[in-house]
């Protein structure tokens with residue numbers, strides 16, 4: 050057992066050590082709530098550094114003493130371990146938001162973190178997930194202005210599942226507990242991707258939904274895969290493999306290009322509660338600006354896809370090589386069907402009916418006309434077309 054002083058010195062050297070945080074947390078724990086009156090707030094936070102309640106009080110004391118930087122530091126710590134006392138962390142967030150100079154204001158999103166066995170095998174895994182969430186929240190802050198705070202940290206049993214992302218997600222869904230009603234659901238694994246097939250993917254997210262799964266590398270804290278998938282929840286899309294960007298699934302870039310910046314500017318205030326797209330996304334975006342942002346991306350993406358397919362057709366090597374390349378081109382963006390059907394919904398709301406119908410048609414083609422999603426998009430296109438015909442003025 051290391052003394053708390055030694056642990057603090059270790060963290061001063063490397064603040065990203067989850068195992069050391071865990072040990073220090075076990076030694077310090079929660080501040081006794083009754084002791085508040087006698088103990089100096091700063092001393093209480095020093096003795097119980099991971100307790101959001103102690104951090105909240107210490108921050109207020111620093112603010113009252115005219116030391117705003119120290120106050121902010123305490124409140125940020127309260128958010129780091131928000132799952133340990135969500136009420137105090139919420140109060141700390143409000144203090145931070147009140148201080149924010151940026152007139153656009155800050156948002157906060159609760160995140161439920163779920164780890165499979167491979168992640169839980171490491172000492173201090175809960176702190177590892179808190180560190181990973183804080184790192185990605187800080188990295189995306191310039192574009193989202195949103196504090197992603199841990200709401201709960203749990204394990205899920207995937208021992209018998211394969212290493213493919215859909216298998217892991219299915220194992221998560223079999224855990225026999227309902228999903229929390231509010232917040233993002235972030236599933237994390239450290240399992241290596243299978244060597245072959247579609248399951249080699251490093252991450253997967255529901256387009257504008259609330260659940261994602263990401264593979265972390267061993268001991269990784271700041272994860273590009275996590276950041277990439279998170280932005281899919283905010284409606285960001287793949288651009289071109291030829292453009293360096295965070296929204297390119299390959300490569301190591303973190304930059305966010307103009308088309309995605311335009312989308313995120315609209316969606317960054319979205320919510321993660323019950324009620325689907327209608328209540329969580331559509332009520333928070335400017336309809337015309339969002340339509341413009343997505344139409345630009347769709348046009349570029351479809352043009353690129355056509356260019357890619359032309360390249361394949363021009364390829365004079367074997368049919369097998371052509372088929373292989375065609376598959377690669379077609380897999381450019383698995384979300385493009387979702388993007389088209391979402392934009393079609395926006396167009397319909399904006400009373401641009403004929404365009405909505407055409408875009409649902411495009412979505413059906415992208416999904417594949419025989420897939421369940423393709424059929425749903427087709428049915429939407431037909432239904433809207435019927436409505437348009439009914440509402441059109443009768444011929445004289």
Ligand SMILES: [Zn+2]
Pocket residue numbers: 277278281287298
């Ligand atoms: Zn992606």
